Amino acid sequence: MSEQIFGELDAILAEIQSAEISDLDQLEAFRIKYLGSKNILKPLGGQIRNVPNEKKKEFGQLLNKIKQEAAAKYQSLQDGLAQSQSENQAAGIDFSAPTQELRVGTRHPVSLVINRIIEIFTRLGFTIAEDREIEDDWHNFTAMNTPEHHPARDMQDTFYLQDSTTRLLRTHTSSVQSRVMTSQQPPIRIIAPGRVYRNETISARSHCQFHQVEGLYIDKNVSFADMKQTLLYYAKEMYGEDVRIRLRPSYFPFTEPSAEMDVYWGLKTERDHKITKGTGWLEILGCGMVDPNVLSNCGIDPEEYSGFAFGMGIERQAMLQYRIGDIRMLFENDVRFLKQFRSAY
Numbered sequence: 001m002s003e004q005i006f007g008e009l010d011a012i013l014a015e016i017q018s019a020e021i022s023d024l025d026q027l028e029a030f031r032i033k034y035l036g037s038k039n040i041l042k043p044l045g046g047q048i049r050n051v052p053n054e055k056k057k058e059f060g061q062l063l064n065k066i067k068q069e070a071a072a073k074y075q076s077l078q079d080g081l082a083q084s085q086s087e088n089q090a091a092g093i094d095f096s097a098p099t100q101e102l103r104v105g106t107r108h109p110v111s112l113v114i115n116r117i118i119e120i121f122t123r124l125g126f127t128i129a130e131d132r133e134i135e136d137d138w139h140n141f142t143a144m145n146t147p148e149h150h151p152a153r154d155m156q157d158t159f160y161l162q163d164s165t166t167r168l169l170r171t172h173t174s175s176v177q178s179r180v181m182t183s184q185q186p187p188i189r190i191i192a193p194g195r196v197y198r199n200e201t202i203s204a205r206s207h208c209q210f211h212q213v214e215g216l217y218i219d220k221n222v223s224f225a226d227m228k229q230t231l232l233y234y235a236k237e238m239y240g241e242d243v244r245i246r247l248r249p250s251y252f253p254f255t256e257p258s259a260e261m262d263v264y265w266g267l268k269t270e271r272d273h274k275i276t277k278g279t280g281w282l283e284i285l286g287c288g289m290v291d292p293n294v295l296s297n298c299g300i301d302p303e304e305y306s307g308f309a310f311g312m313g314i315e316r317q318a319m320l321q322y323r324i325g326d327i328r329m330l331f332e333n334d335v336r337f338l339k340q341f342r343s344a345y
């Protein structure tokens with residue numbers, strides 16, 4: 001019986017010695033428990049009658065020691081806390097005052113989408129290439145198998161620099177293809193995110209500036225199947241495992257054969273009908289096998305190498321992902337609009 005009481009006292013002593021106290025509330029709880037008028041030592045003191053006579057002295061001493069330790073610890077903690085509090089007060093700091101909201105910036109939805117695209121393609125071994133927005137005619141058009149007077153130049157209404165017939169704002173990130181191919185030999189595996197410009201009437205669906213991510217993969221024996229697989233992987237990562245895609249034959253001067261890729265969006269709501277023009281499908285990119293002319297224009301032997309390229313629009317995908325109904329919102333930089341976008345990317 002007495003063994004058990006001694007054990008309890010030892011446990012309480014250890015508890016007091018190891019108690020961690022960092023604020024006044026905890027300190028008060030400590031005081032009530034060990035030093036208050038109903039402290040836990042009082043009922044134990046009464047147990048002395050169950051202690052054999054030869055141990056009564058030892059019991060009393062232990063009980064006193066516990067009381068003293070508790071009182072000493074209380075005193076020094078009180079002094080310490082009071083001191084740091086007065087230091088804070090002296091420094092004019094009131095830690096109990098409510099804080100001001102910390103305004104953290106948010107990323108632009110276009111950046112969020114670009115960052116996800118970069119993340120997906122870097123996993124496949126693509127590296128990032130960036131180049132100028134003010135381009136020359138050769139890199140934007142001629143090298144890309146679109147010589148002067150080629151009807152395809154009209155597909156993209158170009159902003160030329162004042163007093164210049166050769167310097168222009170790039171109309172697509174495909175200009176980075178020719179920049180990369182004229183400066184390095186295959187294997188080439190790059191994506192090129194960036195801003196592009198076209199002289200178009202601004203509306204809810206189109207703008208005179210927007211963003212693209214270009215992709216270019218050149219090596220020996222690259223096939224159309226490689227391209228399909230790469231783009232399917234992208235679509236799954238971006239739109240979910242059970243995404244459906246389709247490739248429709250198309251035309252670009254710099255690829256042959258060429259295609260446009262659609263993802264299935266659905267036809268459940270009236271809005272779905274509206275944005276997919278009743279088909280359920282949405283075009284997100286153009287792609288194809290790099291035309292041999294483009295390779296030779298840029299100094300790469302088309303007999304030895306082949307490759308694929310794609311170019312995807314970013315705004316369209318951002319609008320899909322965040323259900324934004326008007327492309328102009330992406331360029332107005334209204335903070336009330338922008339601060340809704342929070343993300344880990």
Ligand code: PHE
Nearest residue numbers: 172174252286287309310311
């Ligand atoms: N440059 C094309 C466009 O802007 C997209 C594209 C890129 C198509 C690469 C094929 C290959 O529409």
